[in-house]
Amino acid sequence: MGQLPTVEDVALLASVSRQTVSNVLNTPAIVKPATRQRVEDAISQLGYRQNASARRLRTQKSSTIGIRLDPMVNGISGSVLDRFLHALTEQADARGMRVLLFTAPTPDEEIEQIRRLRDGSDVDAFVLTATFHGDPRTEWLIENRVPFATFGRPWGIDDMNDPQHLWVDVDGSAGLRAATEHLLDGGATRVHYLGWPSPSGTGDDRRRGWADAMRERLGLDEAGLAALHHVTVEDVASATAVATALLTAEPDIDGLVCVSDSLALGAMIAAASAGRPDLPIIGFDNTPIAQAVGFSSIEQSLGEVAAGVLELLMGATGSDLIGRTPSPGEAHRLVTPQLIVRRPHNLPI
Amino acid sequence: MGQLPTVEDVALLASVSRQTVSNVLNTPAIVKPATRQRVEDAISQLGYRQNASARRLRTQKSSTIGIRLDPMVNGISGSVLDRFLHALTEQADARGMRVLLFTAPTPDEEIEQIRRLRDGSDVDAFVLTATFHGDPRTEWLIENRVPFATFGRPWGIDDMNDPQHLWVDVDGSAGLRAATEHLLDGGATRVHYLGWPSPSGTGDDRRRGWADAMRERLGLDEAGLAALHHVTVEDVASATAVATALLTAEPDIDGLVCVSDSLALGAMIAAASAGRPDLPIIGFDNTPIAQAVGFSSIEQSLGEVAAGVLELLMGATGSDLIGRTPSPGEAHRLVTPQLIVRRPHNLPI
């Protein structure tokens, strides 16, 4: 039980050279089947395992993806990043990649961290989350030719189609359209929307899904939409207050779609409190809270997002980082979320 | 902008040898201050960064801690692991360590993953979470001399004081005692407890805090305690049902402490629904849900837990993994959680 076996040991046992062992490991196709078998036997007999550090030193690749653990992870929607992380780790593993975490309180310090991890050849590609308008990180990454992909599209109009910026995002608009149409199909006609203050890339996109559905199905104009549109910040208490006012002012409301589960929870509380426990309310993210309290919500398939990110970085089935030249149409991916319908509610009647 | 600079380049610029540069980096104390300064200038002038792979290959250490991303991460308490991960990453970084993620659906597959990461010298210590009674992982790790520490104490009586098993845990008993005493101080006398079915290491420990406080303050005997003790699984809907029954059967209840925020949420819903919106309810974990809905909860200081884990693995201030011989009394750490009091509730009145 002394030293771990090396390629040398395997080669000796299989009566071949180091390089042949290496070939079996890296390019098995060029090794004659009989030889390959002998080497593989030796490998499993010795319990040999490639030394990652040596391999990385030689190849100058780390087979590691870096991702920042968002400090804003708390809050009801925190579990989204969590689930994404899980899916990413799992799928990266299947491609022989590892996921390394780091933290940074600000975008600038994140860039500094990225530089450190990169220069130390600790990480060879990055995944960014929570992109925002005018994000300095993507600019820096492109400029310094660091491979990366983002979960979240860039919210500047020009950047959106930049083939150098690989991104995967969830089609929030489609999600809210589906939610709205679900309510309209159920016979509702006064479906209100509770969203975040504009401008918000994500928020405005989601609102559009609701607005489009309402326009198409009911022929509403902008003024009609504006009358059904309500705004509040991402906070349950504020949402409860706004929704309470809404319910008082608009007693004929028969459906409410929300930009997030937090707002939906606030609305649920307000509805229960106002004696409207059966008002259909739909949230976004399908967080544990939606499951627990029992309201419908729009579920992002984070597995698909993770798969998309890896595909953009590494090609469809590759296990190596792809060069930074995706064909223009292939640099982006929009994943369609799914409406999870829940009834009845669990809040007090 | 061609090659990254190496120690050689730095040495050349500073007119010293490779080794002197290495000494400045690793054991600065033995280098004459003037020389050290010259080397440091050269380093920052060239923007030199140590190559992690080379260093690891030579030293046979990866400076990396592995942690499994729990598949059970969903659920209301999921954010606990999340926050722990964040704290761990941050503090590991301060000690020059990195955190690598992996996943595994079962304990046995987790062991297999650990073996792979270890043999490839990808990771040199592991942090385990969610330990359970008769956990095969800790046994395997001890047997194979893989450095590790767990967040969560071992729930076998023998293992608890094993100096080979480093662990940090939160003193759930102290947390529930504090919560209970807070209610008793406020004048309550009929403080019920809503917990998980026994046996559950964590659950039974938390119950003990409540039971001790009630015994000491009110002189209750076992029968008296049993009458105030209610059980349900970790699920909001079940908790709502049990709490509803409880409120009907025991109208004189004037306080309820719960083993988790999920159960507390269920109880909140039941209380609001039963016309007892002001019944003081206290949860555990201080999840986003407790903040959002507005009930008191017991907060685990995950920063302290992370610090404790690293301290056990690496010594008080070290930046190297410590040998596996902690003094017997120093192998464990129990962190005291803190009661976060919230009023008023945000649920409908």
Place this chain on the structure above:
DNA sequence: ACCAAGAATTGGAACGATCAAAGTTTGATT
């Protein structure tokens, strides 16, 4: 049988850092 062309395999060098041991300078002591 012979040879060329391709497939399969080999040994030496290199990746960039640290270790170990030998070499040099410095400063105090006699």
Place this chain on the structure above:
DNA sequence: AATCAAACTTTGATCGTTCCAATTCTTGGT
């Protein structure tokens, strides 16, 4: 001034792997 110890610097070897160029082995056509 000579000597010696302590402090610091230098050089060569090494970690385990893959790359590179050279070599040997097959195979099939003439």
